[in-house]
Structures are given as structure tokens and as C-alpha cells.
Amino acid sequence: MHPYAIPAALKERVVRRQGKLISHDAIDAARTALVVVDMQNYFVAEGFPLEVPVARDIVPNINRLARALRAAGGAVVWVQTTSAGALDFWANLHRHMLTPEWSQTRLAHLAESAEGFKLYPRLEPLPSDLRVKKIKYSAFIPGSSDIDARLRSRGIESLLITGTLTNVCCESTARDAMMLDYRVVMVADGNASLTDEEHAASLNNFLGFFGDVLTTDEVVARLVPAKALRSA
Numbered sequence: 303m304h305p306y307a308i309p310a311a312l313k314e315r316v317v318r319r320q321g322k323l324i325s326h327d328a329i330d331a332a333r334t335a336l337v338v339v340d341m342q343n344y345f346v347a348e349g350f351p352l353e354v355p356v357a358r359d360i361v362p363n364i365n366r367l368a369r370a371l372r373a374a375g376g377a378v379v380w381v382q383t384t385s386a387g388a389l390d391f392w393a394n395l396h397r398h399m400l401t402p403e404w405s406q407t408r409l410a411h412l413a414e415s416a417e418g419f420k421l422y423p424r425l426e427p428l429p430s431d432l433r434v435k436k437i438k439y440s441a442f443i444p445g446s447s448d449i450d451a452r453l454r455s456r457g458i459e460s461l462l463i464t465g466t467l468t469n470v471c472c473e474s475t476a477r478d479a480m481m482l483d484y485r486v487v488m489v490a491d492g493n494a495s496l497t498d499e500e501h502a503a504s505l506n507n508f509l510g511f512f513g514d515v516l517t518t519d520e521v522v523a524r525l526v527p528a529k530a531l532r533s534a
Contacts, residue, residue, distance in 0.1 A: 303356040304498050306490040306505055308515065316509060324514050326460070329521065331374035332473045332528035335458045336367050336433075337449075337479075339381045339441065339465030339472045341425055344411045344418030346466065349527060351407050357466040357494040358422070363518040364464050364492055365426045370521075375528030377456060378423060378431040379449065381441050383471070385412035391437050391445050410434035442478035450482060460485040462521060464492035469504035477512050489521060 308323075316323055341364065344350050346357040354390040368378045388409065389396060396405040411418030414435075421427060436447035453461075459482050463476040470495050480486045488508050510514040516524070 303359060303494065303501065306502055306515070308509065309506065310447045312506055312510055318336055324516065324520075326514050326516070326524055328526045329460060329462075329487075329524040330528075331376040331525050333376075333457055333459040334371065334462065334525075335377040335379050335382060335453055335456075336364075336371045336462045336464065336516060337379045337441070338364055338368070338425070339463065339475055340383050340467075341422050341465050342382050342412075342418060343378075343420050343422055344383075344416075344473075346422040349440045350418055354466045354494050354496055356496075358424075360464065360466075360492050360494050361424045362424065363489070365424075367462060367464065367489065367492060367518055367521060368426060368428075368431075370525060371462070372428070372430075374525045376525075377453075377458060378428070379434055379453070380427050380431055381434045381436055381447070381465070381475070382419060382421065382447065383412055384419065384437060386404060386411040386414055386435075387437050388412075394415065430438075433510050438474075440474035441471075442475055442482055453484075460487070462489055462492075464489045466494045467510075468493040468495040468501045472494075473508060476508060480512045487521065488513065488515050489518060490510045490515050491517050491523070528530065 334351050345352050350375050434449045438446040441447045441449045461479050465472050476486050
């Protein structure tokens with residue numbers, strides 16, 4: 303995957319709209335959650351049906367962000383797609399947008415007892431992190447998961463979105479979160495798609511209308527630890 307570069311014309315439009323390119327001058331760690339979307343074997347591991355090879359390349363960045371945010375007093379959330387309840391709450395996807403064979407493959411590999419459901423082994427979740435199961439592309443749309451209630455109970459206001467696919471579950475989750483009044487960052491080198499073109503188009507659209515796009519380095523540089531804020 304080639305590094306994402308913000309087009310000059312998009313930069314001009316964003317600055318004209320909000321006065322600056324990035325709205326997060328600083329990231330208040332205590333009110334921020336890293337949301338890791340669908341970094342499961344089914345989507346990441348070699349040989350699985352919906353493998354996104356580039357997703358393996360972003361694992362070090364996700365682990366780095368998780369370590370940095372935890373150390374600064376923030377939360378880490380691992381979101382996993384489950385097929386449990388999918389036919390009850392999202393039936394038309396399986397009936398009309400997937401072949402019968404593909405539907406059965408998806409349902410089987412994302413069953414919670416299956417290897418495909420598990421997080422990719424090189425990730426570094428901790429027992430203290432939040433674990434969320436979602437049914438639909440977006441974690442925040444009603445009926446998909448309980449992530450909104452769990453984050454609000456912890457006073458979370460900003461989200462750092464990582465995972466795969468950039469232009470499907472990550473963007474859907476990020477856009478719905480913004481609509482629910484979270485401040486949202488898509489991490490450019492913490493998301494992965496099947497092609498550079500799809501990845502860039504998704505980030506361009508998000509930056510244009512929904513939130514910030516930053517690299518891992520830029521996020522870490524903006525983190526303000528909870529202790530620093532309490533002592534200020």
C-alpha cells in the first residue's frame with residue numbers, strides 16, 4: 303500500500319470549510335478511544351476467503367497506537383464482526399447481495415466458535431480493553447452493537463478508527479460515529495483496503511465531510527495524557 307497523500311484541492315476545500323486542515327490540534331487521551339475494526343482472521347490472515355493482504359502490514363501501527371493510548375489514559379476497543387443474528391437483523395444482504403455459497407462461507411467463518419472470528423494473532427489486545435461484537439458494517443448503527451452506550455458511559459468523545467476494510471466497515475463505523483456527535487479520526491496508515499484507489503477514495507471522502515485523517519505518527523504526537531490535563 304502506498305502512503306496516503308491528501309490532494310491539494312481537497313486541502314483547500316477543507317481549510318475553507320473549517321479554517322484549518324485538521325480539527326484535532328490535540329487529542330485528549332482520557333476522552334479518546336482507539337477503535338480497531340474487524341482485524342479478524344477472516345479479513346486478515348493468509349488463505350481466508352476475504353483476506354486483505356495489506357491489513358497485515360498495519361498491525362504494527364495498530365499495536366503502537368494501542369500502547370500509546372493506554373499509556374496516556376485512553377481506551378482501546380476491539381470490534382469483531384459476528385454472524386450470530388445476521389440472518390435475523392441483516393437478512394437482505396445474505397439473500398440478495400451474496401451468492402448462496404458466499405453467504406454460507408461468511409456465516410460459517412464469522413461464527414464465534416470459528417477461527418475466522420478470532421483476532422489476528424499478531425495483534426496485542428489486553429484483558430482491560432473493551433471487546434465489542436457487531437453484526438453490520440457499521441458498529442454504531444442501531445441493532446449492530448452496544449458500542450455507543452459503552453463508550454458514552456466512559457466519557458469518550460473522540461475516536462481513532464483503524465482496521466479493515468477502509469472503505470467498508472471502517473468508514474461506515476467512522477461516519478455513523480460522527481453523526482452521533484463523536485469527533486472522529488481515520489488513521490491513514492492504520493486502515494487497509496483491497497486497493498490503494500479504494501483506500502484513498504474513502505479517506506478523501508471522510509476528510510472532506512466527516513472528520514480528520516492523520517497518520518500514526520501524527521496521532522501519537524497529538525496525544526495529551528490524562529495526567530497532563532489534570533495537572534494543568
